[in-house]
Amino acid sequence: MPRWKSLPSGLPEKDRQLIVQLRRLKDHSGLGLAALAAKTGYSRSSWERYLNGKQPVPRKAVEELARVCGADPTKLLVLHEVAERQPPEPAAGTNAVGAGAGAGAVSAGENEPLGTPMSGAPEPGAGPSDRRLVPLRYALAGAIAAAAIAFTAGLLVAGSDGSGGDEGTKPVTYGPGRTYECDDSGRKDGAAYAGHSTTVEALVGINGSGPDVVEVQCQLKRHGFDPGEIDGLYGPGVKSAVEEFQKVRKLVSDGIVGPDTWAELRR
Known part of the structure; x- marks a missing residue:
């Protein structure tokens, strides 16, 4: 195609x-x-x-x-x-x-x-x-x-796949200065997980934040694409890394993580 x-x-x-x-x-x-x-x-x-x-x-x-x-x-x-x-x-006086x-x-x-x-x-x-x-x-x-x-x-943003914690749990705040660890050993049914989100279809894009973004950053890092700090913030650096990853994997290089990009990230 x-x-x-x-x-x-x-x-x-x-x-x-x-x-x-x-x-x-x-x-x-x-x-x-x-x-x-x-x-x-x-x-x-x-x-x-x-x-x-x-x-x-x-x-x-x-x-x-x-x-x-x-x-x-x-x-x-x-x-x-x-x-x-x-x-x-x-404008005033214009015949609309x-x-x-x-x-x-x-x-x-x-x-x-x-x-x-x-x-x-x-x-x-x-x-x-x-x-x-x-x-x-x-x-x-x-x-x-x-x-x-x-x-x-x-x-x-985070939690769109419904994989979050129990009701009543205090939500995690994502912002500058906070970083998170990536667990590169997690696999299920052949797919890789870094311990922050299990989504395979959530749309994650510029200005997003949350565990889905952390997961994207961790998976990019695992594949050798530098997303910057693992901070859960989807900024220009993360978008650039996603676009490069998409080009290599012959996907639409739009900087938006959707089902097709998730499938490649979790390989």
């Missing part, structure tokens, strides 16, 4: 996380871009733009990709909700409707599924174009967005 192009360096981290998960889902399904176009309402060129970070991915496209790949869309939709950016407020219609005409057309007319009101859930016409959605979705951010943060 051809390797993916590197995502744009200026792409926001939350958008990057969503696209990486969409890429992995597509790769696992074995479907090509042409097959996705045939099975969904979006063209091959649209999928190429979405999966290479050239254009925001519509929510409906996320749902359709999950459907054709036979996956649960819940986590993907949470990542999409967090990745969404509220458009800037119109007129400005929105002019500025959004091109992007709305690019995001339209095949066979959908460019004129007229978009269908509910059609993507960024309907957000342009229904700005009140952001006011109503404030609570949902806050919950989504909290949920996604749980995917990127």
Whole structure:
């Protein structure tokens, strides 16, 4: 299977996380871009733009990709909700409707599924174009967005695999100046464990912290990649080490530890 192009360096981290998960889902399904176009309402060129970070991915496209790949869309939709950016407020005296219609005409057309007319009101859930016409959605979705951010943060920090200690145990605080030991002798069913986390699927990325991050650092060190101090903080040094490890193992080099990277780390 051809390797993916590197995502744009200026792409926001939350958008990057969503696209990486969409890429992995597509790769696992074995479907090509042409097959996705045939099975969904979006063209091959649209999928190429979405999966290479050239254009925001519509929510409906996320749902359709999950459907054709036979996956649960819940986590993907949470990542999409967090990745969404509220458009800037119109300047005083600006005709918001007129400005929105002019500025959004091109992007709305690019995001339209095949066979959908460019004129007229978009269908509910059609993507960024309907957000342009229904700005009140952001006011109503404030609570949902806050919950989504909290949920996604749980995917990127400690304990997301449910392997933590007993209820009532005082949580460990991770911060500068604290370091942890790695137990390189732990193995179960052929997989290596350093004694801090048993997860094999939690998403761990930049600015994360906790035992999952310690586990990543320990496994990187065991494989000969320097993550810096074993402190449970996922900073630029850890991300750089993860990217180098991913390149060597021929994975998507995005600096985010997900199921594929965990599988290689635990070898």
